[in-house]
Amino acid sequence: MDIRSVLVKFIYHRDSSGSSGIMINNGYVITTFATIAPFLNQSDSQIISLKKSNQPIETYLKEKFGNLPFFIHYKDEEDGPVSAKRAFLDKCFFSEELCQSTKKIFHYWSADSPDKKEIVNLMYLFIILKIELSNTDFQKDVSRWFENLPKAAFRKGQHLRCMSAALGNENFLDHCSVGIVSNIIGKNDSLIFSDMPLTPGSEGSPVHCDSLCSYPVGIVISSTNWWNNECINFSVIADLSQVLQEFLKPGESISIVNKRRVNNENTKLIDAVESSLFQMYNGLVWGTAILIEKEKGILITNAHVVDGIFDNVIHTIEGPIICDVIYSTDSNISLDIAILKTRKPLGPVYKSINFSKNKLGRGDLVYAAGFPIFKRDTNMGPTITEGCISHIHPHVIKTTCSVYPGASGGAILDQTGGLVAIIVSNVGIMKPKTTYFPKFNMNIPISILQPILENYITTEDVEYLKKISQINVSVWNCFSKL
Incomplete structure (x- = not known):
């Protein structure tokens, strides 16, 4: 045929x-x-x-x-x-x-x-x-x-x-x-x-x-x-x-239901995306949060996502859960990071994300995962896009994955589902008219946060988190937030 x-x-x-x-x-x-x-x-x-x-x-x-x-x-x-x-x-x-x-x-x-x-x-x-x-x-x-x-x-x-x-x-x-x-x-x-x-x-x-x-x-x-x-x-x-x-067969109900699920070549990646990422709302604004410690309900996202006077709520299959902001940087002068803790335990389908152990370089394959564009009433799961690492700086990883509004606080992942970086922004040109470049995005390497986060998870001492604000962020001055 x-x-x-x-x-x-x-x-x-x-x-x-x-x-x-x-x-x-x-x-x-x-x-x-x-x-x-x-x-x-x-x-x-x-x-x-x-x-x-x-x-x-x-x-x-x-x-x-x-x-x-x-x-x-x-x-x-x-x-x-x-x-x-x-x-x-x-x-x-x-x-x-x-x-x-x-x-x-x-x-x-x-x-x-x-x-x-x-x-x-x-x-x-x-x-x-x-x-x-x-x-x-x-x-x-x-x-x-x-x-x-x-x-x-x-x-x-x-x-x-x-x-x-x-x-x-x-x-x-x-x-x-x-x-x-x-x-x-x-x-x-x-x-x-x-x-x-x-x-x-x-x-x-x-x-x-x-x-x-x-x-x-x-x-x-x-x-x-x-x-x-x-x-x-x-x-x-x-x-x-x-x-x-x-x-x-016009007029007949569609019978193609309950299609069997076949094994996916990216099983570990998809498992991490579905079990460790949440859509998080602050009033009408939403972003993405990543579960870094399941038993204690600790999540990481961007500071600009949790700004405001409203409750920060993550949406789970069991229903919405309010989160308290444990620590948030000033996103204008520090790395754009916030740490949250859930008020209720998370269900058994969720698990802590793994930090990537792979040493990645320019050209290596990565994935962006988060909740761009689609609002919570559409019942969408996380969205993923594929790209490569285009540039590495001690405080920034750039990728060619497509990133859109709502993905802020989401994850850059390696092929095994390991967390490589936290999504913050894509690049925009403001004059003469604002134009964004979804495939030119800026992300905070998890490697510079990992020692701080691990100490906090062990002790739950917020003093450790204050070290995030001490990291040099001058390279971030020219980038717009999502």
């Missing part, structure tokens, strides 16, 4: 757009709303109203675009020439399962541009194009594809690979991007967030997870999105097992 990444070009009133798609047996192409989104600016509200009133979106789109050709660009060989075929809109469908399971998640998001909040509601619109003169049976091909998809669930940390038409340009056809599963959300774990770097035009491209299946297992539905008007480079991927089943 031939399934490949293609570029879908569309010309409408002399304007053109390009996006990715998945071609099946040279007969049909599955793509997303992004292919026609540039021509829906005046029609977004109409399509959304059709969806809300259960009116057929397909009829509206066929009337608008049905007689106009789409052009499918593809390569028969990796380094071969680009060929092109004409195709026409055949059918479309809106994935209600994907939409309903993520309403809370995307409440503060917009897609395509910062001011297009409504377009998030079209992320679940899939378009089927039929290639001119093809005689393949789309229903049978999709059924065969669906039957070969794995009955195993995605896991955090799994490596993903995407072949796309970057920027919607045929010169970038078969652009390869790799990343990991950063988080999984929605009903039946139907949406995957990945730190995979993708560009506009990648929507509709196939995503592979070689540890699960040789066929594409996901389709990109958003590559450029905004959260609270800040550009977020999380790629959003729909699980194709859910999308294809919903297409094949």
Whole structure:
């Protein structure tokens, strides 16, 4: 069965757009709303109203675009020439399962541009194009594809690979991007967030997870999105097992539940992330806290996360737990560190994080873990991103992991789940307009804190913690807090 990444070009009133798609047996192409989104600016509200009133979106789109050709660009060989075929809109469908399971998640998001909040509601619109003169049976091909998809669930940390038409340009056809599963959300774990770097035009491209299946297992539905008007480079991927089943059996409840969990290649890492990190709130502000001593309930985070007059509360599976601030530095003149203690014991699923024993250098693989972007009412677990150490200073470790607001106080981890550093900030340029660089982040090495923390854990004498404020922090003066 031939399934490949293609570029879908569309010309409408002399304007053109390009996006990715998945071609099946040279007969049909599955793509997303992004292919026609540039021509829906005046029609977004109409399509959304059709969806809300259960009116057929397909009829509206066929009337608008049905007689106009789409052009499918593809390569028969990796380094071969680009060929092109004409195709026409055949059918479309809106994935209600994907939409309903993520309403809370995307409440503060917009897609395509910062001011297009409504377009998030079209992320679940899939378009089927039929290639001119093809005689393949789309229903049978999709059924065969669906039957070969794995009955195993995605896991955090799994490596993903995407072949796309970057920027919607045929010169970038078969652009390869790799990343990991950063988080999984929605009903039946139907949406995957990945730190995979993708560009506009990648929507509709196939995503592979070689540890699960040789066929594409996901389709990109958003590559450029905004959260609270800040550009977020999380790629959003729909699980194709859910999308294809919903297409094949419209109206039926999704039966792909309780997928078996397969062993993850990063078991120790994921175990540390899930059992030692907490989302912590101070009023409406949130960050991340790391459990460094389970029996005594001692956590570490950033001082700028606990500033304020509100209780500091961590969220656990047993419910919220208030924490007392044992010691906090002045984050403007000292290392940005706070030590907290829980008022109640933590449950058996949690455990102290291990400090890394590995001597790491520039280029070594690391992971950032914390609670960026997603609020507590979404019931998200920690999010992880992959990168490398880009620079080491006695008081700062820089990495290329993607770090976003809410990750403050989170962890930089080695491949075994050992704590390497505490996340503090990424770098921002303030003029002429504030711009943040998520893959250029600053972190406090745990090695300079470890002797102080170990003495405090043993004695619970706060005098030991005061030594944190004596560490030289001049290198930190130019960096913004998350």
